[in-house]
Amino acid sequence: MRLEAEFTSEPFHGEGSPPEHAVAARDAAAEAGLDTDFGPLGTLARGEAKELYDALPVIARAALDAGATQVTLQVRRVGADKAEAAEPRAATGGKTPRDAGKAGADETVVELNDALARLIADVEREMGAKLGELDRAGKQRAVRVLRERGAFDLRKSVSSVADALGVTRFTVYNYLNREAD
Template identity: 60%
Template sequence: MKLKAEFTTEPFRGEGEPPPHAVRAREAASAAGLTVDFGPLGTTARGEAGAVLDALPAIARAALTAGATRLTLQLSTEEARGPAEPAVQPLDRLIREVEAELGGRLAELDRQDKQRAVRLLEERGAFTLRKAVVTIAEALGVTRFTVYNYLNREA
């Protein structure tokens, strides 16, 4: 079984270089042999269940000793995503519309356009659909925490 660990470390920093606690947590995940996606406000690490579970103490230790005041973690099985459900189909359509409007796949956009894409999807009601944040995060190539940050930035 494969697992996905999504984690954020705090305190958050705005623009510029990521804080040392986030970098150290990412390095610990990479050193454990996990596939790592490092975003501005969160990290996703994927791998075999044993490898992910074994790496979690090292990730937490690295973040906390480098100055993190909080580590938030969510674990899920990769198989849990399964095939698209009927409620996701309208979301896929909305994502394709926004991609067409912005002139490219969401994952290939720069951060400013990704933020714009989230605003457009919110205006069109995408976040009222089931599993919207997870699906949109995957389409953007970011963590779901990053999507929440983009949403909160507009609030």
């Protein structure tokens, strides 16, 4: 089973070079053989469950030894969100079996997800390609357009946009932060 761990170390620094404790945590993950994606808000590390489990205390220790005051961690199965999204929907009126009995606020979430899907489809048409097929500059431009159109005001939009782009959430946050500067 493949897992990914998303971790942040504090204190955060503003602009400029990343803090030593963040770099130490990223380096510890890489030295453990994990695939890493380093961003301004944290680091994402992916690997087989055993390697990831073994590396987590090493990563935390490296960050704390390098000056971090706190390390925050989330661990999840790789592709868990995609598996849920792939559940059958036809017999339940477009909802997953798990959600078929729910109403009210959940219907609003479905409508918002539809709105995000429409925004993404519009940007893909304008750019002449699926978001995942764009080069880096094209992906950054797509994120800018999506932000201008309010896509990131919608629930779970960063994850959905990251999936469409074929990048991590941290990469989307990097693109958003570059635009803000």
